[in-house]
Amino acid sequence: MAEYKKHKNDNKEAGLPVRPETAVRKTDTLVYALGGLGEVGKNMYCYEHENEICIVDCGVLFPGDELLGIDYVIPDYHHLIRQDKKRKILVITHGHEDHIGGIPFLLRQVNIDAIYAPRFAKALIQKKLAEHKGLEKTKIIEIDSDYRIRTKYFTVGFFDTIHSIPDSLGVLITTPNGSIVHTGDFKFDLTPVGRNADYQKMAYIGALKPTLLMSDSTNAGVEDFSISEKDVSREIMGIMRNAKHRMIIATFASNVYRVGQIIEAALATGRKVAVFGRSMENVVDIARKMG
Ligand SMILES: [Zn+2]
Structure with missing residues (x-):
């Protein structure tokens, strides 16, 4: 990690926006994205409270024609590198590259306590890490919709969603400042192939009135239904x-x-x-x- 030390608190030098530190109180829960907003790829969202960061997804973006010779575009991890004293967990919603492809690059730069991933995504991540020397033994914990992660400030639970890959989960994160629903990629299909979404659990969570909904799915802005x-x-x-x-x-x-x-x-x-x-x-x- 030594090579990154010189960037410590150098947002200004790096040409990045400098956030006034006083704007954040110790009791605040921070919500921010390192990628995935306004683009199809490198999904990565962070929920931070005091000395804990819960990261949801860690994807790559496949470069367009203008980036000749570039294999992947990854998020800028500097914010997380600078928070090296804080405990971090990584939660994966599903096994698509734009949600897991960045994991080897993140692990090389940032200490992660554990990766939590649903079954199919876990297998894909293990295969990926087997190709990266030194990362094969990374701790990956298999999760399903009944799993609960408890840290000092967060409780993280899950619900089944439908997507084009098996074992896709939505996430419910309870923080000291309210609860956050993070949908992951999803669609509604009343006659899906494979496991159905858990509409009852979604309705139940809705009835609990979450504080924040983080919802983003390709073509969500297009009216009408997709075919079953x-x-x-x-x-x-x-x-x-x-x-x-x-x-x-x-x-x-x-x-x-x-x-x-x-x-x-x-x-x-x-x-x-x-x-x-x-x-x-x-x-x-x-x-x-x-x-
Ligand atoms: Zn996806």
């Missing part, structure tokens, strides 16, 4: 039945449910499946291991 995954599933099956020859299908590896539907339809229509591409192979491999 069950409809997509029927459509895929129909196409496979009618196609006489070999089929080539392109989809995002991150859309694990969609990949699963394609493979199931292929098996149901007596086809063999070949998977191409590094992330596609990774995801299929882990999905099979997870059942």
